Amino acid sequence: MDVDQLAAIWPPFGLRLTCGPLVMRPMRDSDFPEVLAVAHAGIHDPDAMPFSFPWTDPKGTEFEREFLRFHWGQRARLKPEHWSLELGVWHEGRFVGVQGVDTHDFSVTRTGETGSWLGQEFHGRGIGTLMRQAICVLCFDHLGFEEITSGAFADNPASLAVSRKVGYRPNGETRVARKGELAINRGLVLSPADLVPGPPVRAPGHG
Numbered sequence: 179m180d181v182d183q184l185a186a187i188w189p190p191f192g193l194r195l196t197c198g199p200l201v202m203r204p205m206r207d208s209d210f211p212e213v214l215a216v217a218h219a220g221i222h223d224p225d226a227m228p229f230s231f232p233w234t235d236p237k238g239t240e241f242e243r244e245f246l247r248f249h250w251g252q253r254a255r256l257k258p259e260h261w262s263l264e265l266g267v268w269h270e271g272r273f274v275g276v277q278g279v280d281t282h283d284f285s286v287t288r289t290g291e292t293g294s295w296l297g298q299e300f301h302g303r304g305i306g307t308l309m310r311q312a313i314c315v316l317c318f319d320h321l322g323f324e325e326i327t328s329g330a331f332a333d334n335p336a337s338l339a340v341s342r343k344v345g346y347r348p349n350g351e352t353r354v355a356r357k358g359e360l361a362i363n364r365g366l367v368l369s370p371a372d373l374v375p376g377p378p379v380r381a382p383g384h385g
């Protein structure tokens with residue numbers, strides 16, 4: 179069976195977005211050595227925790243195994259009523275990070291939550307904004323979303339700035355326990371009319 183035949187059985191493998199210098203597509207097992215090398219090199223300062231679930235805390239092989247378990251699990255659980263897309267992001271041919279969207283009861287709710295990370299060496303170059311714009315265009319123009327949500331801790335100005343630039347509006351705050359300490363999570367919501375798109379997004383085979 180070749181790669182195209184596998185994509186016919188498992189459609190996400192056929193998805194490939196381009197947006198300016200970015201290529202975004204589901205990660206294959208053959209990508210994981212490159213992906214893990216970037217993740218291992220660091221995603222955020224060690225004294226910060228931008229994620230609700232502190233998945234970047236484990237070290238060494240434990241980190242790598244949990245990382246693979248998460249991505250394989252997301253892939254295995256993909257069904258029409260609950261699906262997530264975790265797209266690897268390549269910038270000028272180099273893997274830089276992941277942009278995802280997570281849904282529940284999508285055929286009814288038509289909404290999903292975006293989440294993302296970049297290797298630290300790739301922060302602050304506009305890539306986070308571009309990849310968020312690209313997935314929002316995919317969601318609204320090709321996948322039938324009517325709303326997209328996101329959230330970031332109040333002490334994550336880069337993520338909040340990306341959301342603001344892409345057109346998300348504030349959608350309330352939640353008090354959560356982050357590693358045993360109180361943290362404020364700022365909810366965000368984007369409607370199709372508010373989306374600030376970036377360069378044209380090409381998604382062959384998706385309308």
Ligand SMILES: CC(C)(COP(=O)(O)OP(=O)(O)OC[C@H]1O[C@@H](n2cnc3c(N)ncnc32)[C@H](O)[C@@H]1OP(=O)(O)O)[C@@H](O)C(=O)NCCC(=O)NCCS
Pocket residue numbers: 221222228229293294295296297300301302303304305306307308329330331334335336337339340343
């Ligand atoms: C969040 C993340 C994906 C953003 O990607 P990025 O490529 O660094 O973002 P961009 O370069 O596109 O834009 C960052 C914006 O944040 C702003 N910003 C960054 N640090 C800031 C700070 N301390 N105060 C205010 N604004 C800040 C930048 O000025 C920029 O806005 P501008 O273009 O208007 O100047 C990336 O920083 C990351 O992976 N962080 C670690 C993981 C993470 O936080 N994931 C999200 C969890 S909710």
